[in-house]
Amino acid sequence: MKVVIKVTLFYLLGIIGILCISVFPQFFAKGDITNIILYFHDLWKFLGNFIxxxxxxxxIEGSIGEFPILKTLWVPFTYSMSILFSAICTAFAIAFxxxxxxxxxxxxxxxGIKQFLxxxxxxxxxxxxxxxxxxxxxxxxKxxxxxxxxxxxxxxxxYAGPIITLSILPMIFLFKILLFLIEEEFSKDYVRFLKSKGLSKxxxxxRHVFRNILPSAFHQSKLIIWATLSSQFIIERIFxxxxLTFYIIESFSPMTIAVSLILLFTxxxxxxxxIDLWVDESTTFESHGLAKIPSFQPISCVMKHIKIIHWKKLLPRIPIASLRRQLKNYKFAIGCLFFILTIGGSIGYSIITDNHVDQANIFYEEDGTTIKSTPPHPPIVIRFYWVLIKRDLICWIS
Structure with missing residues (x-):
């Protein structure tokens, strides 16, 4: 019963957090971010509509049409989730x-493989x-x-392109974690004992190592999955x-954000x-044949974490020193260099070319959706459309 109450409370807290976050884009768009009272006013108004x-x-902004949000978002949600879960399953299978x-x-x-990873x-x-x-x-x-x-x-x-690219980094992260966990597990005494009994590596x-590292791999996989979910936004835009991300951007309203995040969160x-319940039952210390379930004490847990915060490290001068130390890490330095060059090149291109973007003409059929020709166009197609353009121009002038 305690577990049910705990899970339900955590879920409700997650929903409340999502509702509070959903109002932030609308609040920031108004420009007066220092007016906290305005935020709570928008939040209270949104909660009234949400219930x-x-x-x-x-x-969509500028459109008079309104559609049921669950019916509208369900198909793109299943499309995005099919890509996400396929990528995660592919990454985990290949990593193992x-x-x-x-x-x-x-x-x-x-x-050498660890360094390459x-x-x-x-x-x-x-x-x-x-x-x-x-x-x-x-x-x-070719x-x-x-x-x-x-x-x-x-x-x-x-499907294939987004799934493959979305599964690469999770596979790399989990593969590296598994190598370290296996190496640590093989250094324990029970492995030496099993080797002494003649069991092969x-x-x-x-039979033993994979089963023992599954709980640790699962807890590490939570961060990997959430990082994969954040990367899906870029992958979906490129492909x-x-x-779901396309529909969120098209209608960036608090209701769309809230419902989309709830669909993802649930x-x-x-x-x-x-999985947490299964892991806890299999790893919790048993006494007299009964597993001890840790008691749920949210207030004491929060106070405990507040006490261990190093408040001195939050001073303004510390982040600068921390950044200098991080730049000595070649992984962090390469990542920063990539983004600096990318953003700097984008800014320089915008200044030099005055935001010029090369455009390609695509010719469509009469239905307006079927593509008839893409660059480089055949001469016959070019002449045909040039005749149509001249005809429309003459009709417009006359």
């Missing part, structure tokens, strides 16, 4: 398989996306074989995936809570 199911509508096979290699090779961690998702798209285009130009769709268009949805790894919360 009324009739106000759950999806509306690689960890199993790499563990049989010599230690020198394993150390540390280098891959510094590469942003955007680089993987660009390289993967360039590879697909290159193979298509062989005429299209490995997968590079972007969604109408009913032709892209493979049997120990499958033109009309998923399945992950339920999944994590169920």
């Amino acid at each position: 009324q199911p009739g106000s759950w509508t999806y509306q 398989i690689l960890a199993f096979f790499v563990n049989s290699l010599p230690k020198q090779v394993v150390q 540390e280098f891959l961690e510094t590469i942003p998702d955007l680089v993987f996306v660009v390289l993967l798209q360039m590879l697909v285009i290159y193979i298509y130009n 062989t005429g074989v299209s490995l997968f769709t590079l972007g969604s268009y109408m009913d032709d949805r892209a 493979t049997v120990i790894l499958i 033109n995936v009309n998923g 399945p992950f919360f339920i999944t994590f809570q169920l």
